[in-house]
Amino acid sequence: MAHGPAKGFTRWLYTTNHKDIGSMYLWFSFAMFLLGGVFALVIRAELFEPGLQIVEPELFNQMTTMHGLVMVFGAVMPAFVGLANWMIPMMIGAPDMALPRMNNWSFWILPFAFAMMTSTLFMEGGAPNFGWTFYAPLSTTYAPPSVTFFIFAVHIMGASSIMGAINIIATIMNMRAPGMTYMKMPLFVWTWFITAYLLIAVMPVLAGVVTMMLFDIHFGTSFFDAAGGGDPVLFQHVFWFFGHPEVYIMILPAFGIVSAIIPTFARKPLFGYSSMVYATASIAFLSFVVWAHHMFTVGMPLAGELAFMYMTMLIAVPTGVKVFNWVTTMFKGSMTFETPMLFSIAFVILFTIGGFSGLMLAIAPADFQYHDTYFVVAHFHYVLVPGAIFSITAGVYYWLPKWCGNMYNETMGKTHFWTAFIGLNLTFFPMHFAGLSGMPRRIPDYNMMFADWNMISSVGAFLFGAAQILFLFNVIATIRGGKKATDEVWENPEGLEWTVASPAPYHTFSKPPQVS
Amino acid sequence: MSSNQDNTVEHEEYYVPEQSKLPIFASIGLFLTVWGAANWLNGDANGPMYFFAGSLMFAFVLWNWFSIVISENIQGLNSPQLKKSYVIGMAWFIFSEVMFFAAFFGALFYVRSLAGPWLAGEGEQGLGNDLIWPGYEHEWPVMTTPDMAANGDSATMRGPEQNMSNPGLANWLGWLPFWNTAILLTSSVTCHIAHGALKKDNRRQFNIWLGLTVLLGIAFIILQIEEYVHAYNEMGLTLESGIYGATFFLLTGFHGAHVTLGTFMLLVMFLRSVLKGHFKSDDHFGFESASWYWHFVDVVWVGLFLYVYVFG
Structure with a gap:
C-alpha cells in the first residue's frame, strides 16, 4: 500500500483513495454549481423586467431546464457524495471506502455525463427545453432531438449514483471500527446510510422512465400516448415515484451535517439522537408513498387526492421532531457563531419556512391555486438553497480545516454567509407573493403587476451569485495557506475525525480505533 | 463469513488496492457507447462506429477488471472483510435491478387497471371519453386502441392482431410461455444443485449441473427469440402495437436481456471451473453471485408469467 498520494495528474485519474475521490466530487460539484448558477442568472436577468429583453423564449426554456438538471444531478447530489467520501470512513474508523475502485468509477462517469448533457x-434544435421534470409528451412527441442525449446522460449518471450508494452501504455495514455499533454512528453516517437506500431504490425507476421515453421517441411504443392506450399521466406517476424520494436524497444528508455542527457550537450533545435516527427512517419510508402530491391538479380520483394529502402532511411529524431537536440542542447552550454555525442556524430557520410552505402545498384543495406558480418555485428553493446548499457550505467550512490543515478566514466566511443569506431571501421570499398573486413558473415574460417582486428577486440572485465567488476565493486561500488548524479544530467536537491529525493523513486509520 | 471472527484481525488485513486505470477507461468506454447510441438513434452516420468502439472498449475493461479481482482473490489478497463487501455489493445491486423491473410492472398495472378504464369513460376521470376517444372500450390486452376506436381505418396507433395471453389451461402443453416457465424454473433447481455439489467439493457434479443450467438458459433464449419472430411475423404483435405491445416487449425484452447476461455469467463460471479449476468449496462467491442473479431473473419471470401471460 502506498503511503502518500502519487505524483502528477494521473493521481486523480487512477486514484482509489476516498479523500482524493471526495475532493474530486466536491470540486466537480462546485463547478456544476457555478454552471447551474449562470443558467439561473440568465433566467433572473430576463425576468428583471417584464417583456422580452435578453433571451428568446426558446432559450429561456432551455435555461430553466438545464438549471434544474445541473443543480439537482450535478451540484447537490455529487456534493453530498463528496462529503460522504471524505467523512464516512473517518467517522466510522475505516481505512477507506469498501470498494475503492468502483468508488473512482462512480466519480469519473459524472464528468462525461455532464459533458454530454x-x-x-x-446541438441543432437546442438543449432540452421541457423543464427538469421532463413531462411527456413535451419530452417525447414535442422534444428537440437532443433529448436522446439527455436520456443517455441520465442513464449513466444514474449508474454512477447506484454504484456510489452501494459503496456507501457496504462501507457502513462492513467497515465500522470495533465498538462502532449502529446506534453510535454519527448522524451524518446514519442519514447517508438511509439516503443510499433511497438512491438504489429510485435511481433504477428513473432509468426505467427515461427508457420508456426513449422507446416512445425512437421505437414507436405508446407508453405516454393515449392514442395507443397509454397515458401521459403515467409518465408523471413513474417520474415522481423517483422524484419525491429524490428530494429527500437531497436533504437527508443535510440533516446529518447540521446535526454534527450545532452540538459543537452549542457545546452540548445533540438532543434526541435516537429520535433523529427514527425520524430520518420515517421520512425516508414516507417518501415512497406521497409522490402524487406533485400532481394534484392532473385529475386523480378524490380518494387518491385525500390519501396523498394526508400521507404528505404526516411527514411534518418526523420533520418537526428534527427541528425540535436542533432547537433544543441550542437551548441554554453556550453558543458561538462561527461560519459553519451561522449557516446551520440559517438552515434550521429557513428550511423550516420551506417546510411550512410545503405543508401549504400539501393541502390538495389549496394546491389547485398554488400549482405551477412561483409559490412552488419559492417553496422548493427554500428547501434546496438554505437547505441543501447551506448545509453543504456549512459542512465545507466545518471540515475544511481537517481536510487541508489550515483555518479559513473567519471574517471572509461571515461576509460570505451574510451576503448569501440576504441574497437568497431577497431572491426567493418575494416569489411567494408573486406566486400567490398568480404568476406562473417557467415563463420569460409576465404581467406588469409582478414587476416589483421580480426586480427584487433578480437583484437578490446576483447578490447570492457574488457571494459564491467569495466562497471559492476563501476555500482556495485556505488550501494554499493560513493559520494552522489544531487536530481538534473546534472546542471539544465529537467524532473520530477530530482524533486524527490536521490535515488528515492520506490513509487515515492504519489501525482501527477503539470506540468505547 | 463466520460471525465470531475477531474484528481487529479483519481490519488489519484490509487491502486497499493500488491505483487503478480501470475506472477511467471504463468511464470512457461507457461514454463512447451511449454517445454513439444517441448519435445512431438520431441518424448520425458515425453513431454506430462510436457505439461499437465504445462497447468493445467497455467490454474489454470489464473483462480485465473481473480478471484482476479473480486473481487478487487467488493470490489470497482478499480479507474476509473485503469478501463481505463484495457480497453486500452484489446483494444491493440485485435490489436495484428489482426496482428497475418494478417501474415497468408499475406501468403495466397502472395502465391496465386505472388509465385504461378512465380512457374508456369510467368514473369521474372518464369525462373525456366521448370527446376524444368515442367508442373506446377498455379490455386487456388492448387489441383495439383508442385511436382505432375513434378513427377507424385512419388510425395510426394500432393494436396487435393477436396477443400472447393464456389460451386456457387445457392448451398449456402447446403454449410456449408455459414451456419457457418450466425451463427457467428447472434451471433454478439445477443451479441450486450445482451450488450444493460445489459446497460438498464434488467438482464433477458441479460441472454437470452448472453446464445443464447454462444449456437450459440458452434454450430459454432460443425459445424467446422464436416467440418474438412468431409475434412479429404471424401475430402482428410488435413494439408499435399500442400499449399492449409496448408493455409486452419491454417487460419480456428486458427480462430476456437479463437472462442473456445471466447465462453469460454462468457460462463464464462454467468455463472457469472446467478450464481453470477455479472455486473452492468454501470460497466461490464469483459463482454464488452469478447464481443469485440467476435466481433473480427466475423470480422476475414468475412475475411476468403471471401478469403478462397467465392473467394477460
Whole structure:
C-alpha cells in the first residue's frame, strides 16, 4: 500500500483513495454549481423586467431546464457524495471506502455525463427545453432531438449514483471500527446510510422512465400516448415515484451535517439522537408513498387526492421532531457563531419556512391555486438553497480545516454567509407573493403587476451569485495557506475525525480505533 | 463469513488496492457507447462506429477488471472483510435491478387497471371519453386502441392482431410461455444443485449441473427469440402495437436481456471451473453471485408469467 498520494495528474485519474475521490466530487460539484448558477442568472436577468429583453423564449426554456438538471444531478447530489467520501470512513474508523475502485468509477462517469448533457446546448434544435421534470409528451412527441442525449446522460449518471450508494452501504455495514455499533454512528453516517437506500431504490425507476421515453421517441411504443392506450399521466406517476424520494436524497444528508455542527457550537450533545435516527427512517419510508402530491391538479380520483394529502402532511411529524431537536440542542447552550454555525442556524430557520410552505402545498384543495406558480418555485428553493446548499457550505467550512490543515478566514466566511443569506431571501421570499398573486413558473415574460417582486428577486440572485465567488476565493486561500488548524479544530467536537491529525493523513486509520 | 471472527484481525488485513486505470477507461468506454447510441438513434452516420468502439472498449475493461479481482482473490489478497463487501455489493445491486423491473410492472398495472378504464369513460376521470376517444372500450390486452376506436381505418396507433395471453389451461402443453416457465424454473433447481455439489467439493457434479443450467438458459433464449419472430411475423404483435405491445416487449425484452447476461455469467463460471479449476468449496462467491442473479431473473419471470401471460 502506498503511503502518500502519487505524483502528477494521473493521481486523480487512477486514484482509489476516498479523500482524493471526495475532493474530486466536491470540486466537480462546485463547478456544476457555478454552471447551474449562470443558467439561473440568465433566467433572473430576463425576468428583471417584464417583456422580452435578453433571451428568446426558446432559450429561456432551455435555461430553466438545464438549471434544474445541473443543480439537482450535478451540484447537490455529487456534493453530498463528496462529503460522504471524505467523512464516512473517518467517522466510522475505516481505512477507506469498501470498494475503492468502483468508488473512482462512480466519480469519473459524472464528468462525461455532464459533458454530454451540456453539449446539448450547442446541438441543432437546442438543449432540452421541457423543464427538469421532463413531462411527456413535451419530452417525447414535442422534444428537440437532443433529448436522446439527455436520456443517455441520465442513464449513466444514474449508474454512477447506484454504484456510489452501494459503496456507501457496504462501507457502513462492513467497515465500522470495533465498538462502532449502529446506534453510535454519527448522524451524518446514519442519514447517508438511509439516503443510499433511497438512491438504489429510485435511481433504477428513473432509468426505467427515461427508457420508456426513449422507446416512445425512437421505437414507436405508446407508453405516454393515449392514442395507443397509454397515458401521459403515467409518465408523471413513474417520474415522481423517483422524484419525491429524490428530494429527500437531497436533504437527508443535510440533516446529518447540521446535526454534527450545532452540538459543537452549542457545546452540548445533540438532543434526541435516537429520535433523529427514527425520524430520518420515517421520512425516508414516507417518501415512497406521497409522490402524487406533485400532481394534484392532473385529475386523480378524490380518494387518491385525500390519501396523498394526508400521507404528505404526516411527514411534518418526523420533520418537526428534527427541528425540535436542533432547537433544543441550542437551548441554554453556550453558543458561538462561527461560519459553519451561522449557516446551520440559517438552515434550521429557513428550511423550516420551506417546510411550512410545503405543508401549504400539501393541502390538495389549496394546491389547485398554488400549482405551477412561483409559490412552488419559492417553496422548493427554500428547501434546496438554505437547505441543501447551506448545509453543504456549512459542512465545507466545518471540515475544511481537517481536510487541508489550515483555518479559513473567519471574517471572509461571515461576509460570505451574510451576503448569501440576504441574497437568497431577497431572491426567493418575494416569489411567494408573486406566486400567490398568480404568476406562473417557467415563463420569460409576465404581467406588469409582478414587476416589483421580480426586480427584487433578480437583484437578490446576483447578490447570492457574488457571494459564491467569495466562497471559492476563501476555500482556495485556505488550501494554499493560513493559520494552522489544531487536530481538534473546534472546542471539544465529537467524532473520530477530530482524533486524527490536521490535515488528515492520506490513509487515515492504519489501525482501527477503539470506540468505547 | 463466520460471525465470531475477531474484528481487529479483519481490519488489519484490509487491502486497499493500488491505483487503478480501470475506472477511467471504463468511464470512457461507457461514454463512447451511449454517445454513439444517441448519435445512431438520431441518424448520425458515425453513431454506430462510436457505439461499437465504445462497447468493445467497455467490454474489454470489464473483462480485465473481473480478471484482476479473480486473481487478487487467488493470490489470497482478499480479507474476509473485503469478501463481505463484495457480497453486500452484489446483494444491493440485485435490489436495484428489482426496482428497475418494478417501474415497468408499475406501468403495466397502472395502465391496465386505472388509465385504461378512465380512457374508456369510467368514473369521474372518464369525462373525456366521448370527446376524444368515442367508442373506446377498455379490455386487456388492448387489441383495439383508442385511436382505432375513434378513427377507424385512419388510425395510426394500432393494436396487435393477436396477443400472447393464456389460451386456457387445457392448451398449456402447446403454449410456449408455459414451456419457457418450466425451463427457467428447472434451471433454478439445477443451479441450486450445482451450488450444493460445489459446497460438498464434488467438482464433477458441479460441472454437470452448472453446464445443464447454462444449456437450459440458452434454450430459454432460443425459445424467446422464436416467440418474438412468431409475434412479429404471424401475430402482428410488435413494439408499435399500442400499449399492449409496448408493455409486452419491454417487460419480456428486458427480462430476456437479463437472462442473456445471466447465462453469460454462468457460462463464464462454467468455463472457469472446467478450464481453470477455479472455486473452492468454501470460497466461490464469483459463482454464488452469478447464481443469485440467476435466481433473480427466475423470480422476475414468475412475475411476468403471471401478469403478462397467465392473467394477460
